[in-house]
Amino acid sequence: MSVIRDIAATYAGPHKVVDRHLAIGEREDRAxxxxxxxxLLFFVSSWPINARIAHLEGRELNPLLGGALMGWIFIAPLAFYTLSFVVGLVLSALGWKGGTYGSRIALFWALLASSPLVLIHGLVLGFAGPGMAQQAIGLIWVLVFFWFWSSGLMQAGRSAK
Incomplete structure (x- = not known):
């Protein structure tokens, strides 16, 4: 299935999509x-707010985008790998059978599948600025992300048995 179809299918049943990813086997290139x-999508979502900041504060846009690029493309993946490793170890100590690869796929897929909401959040923040709409979209994203992540972790634990 294509990534866009998988993202849409995740909103109907996140555990099914994670199960399909895990059924392929451990492929670190996929993770x-x-x-x-x-x-990359999180970086793109930062463009509107960086453009807003540059316009309202009279700053140059390129350094703002460069900082976001450095953070999202080089630092964030390492942080997400570390987070998935720690969560995998903690859950394994509690008897979870998903392993660190299952933890990685659950986290990484939850991030990618919830990215349309992050893009909407970035647009709202860039065009409307901070406020109630931005907070509502942010709350929806957090709830959806944790739903996807927890469903993925549960499926990874079931698939490993």
Whole structure:
């Protein structure tokens, strides 16, 4: 299935999509592509707010975008790998059978599948600025992200048995 169809299918049943990803077997190249695609979309979502800041504060846009690029493309993937490793270890200590690869796929897919909401959040923040709409979209994203992540972790634990 294509990534866009998988993202749409995740909103109907996140565990099914994670199960399909895990059924392929441990492929670290797939995990890396998932986290890099998610980080790229998060970087793109930062463009409107950086443009707003540059316009309202009279600053140059390029350094703002360069900082966002550095953060989202180079630092965030390492942080997400570390987070997934720690969560995998903690859950394994509690008896979870998903392993660190299952933890990575669950986290990385949750990030990528929830990225349309991040893009909307970026647009709202860039065009309307901070406020109630931005907070509402942010809350929806957080809830959806944790739903996808927890469903993925549960499926990874079931798939490993």
């Amino acid at each position: 890396l592509v998932l986290v890099m695609a998610a980080c």
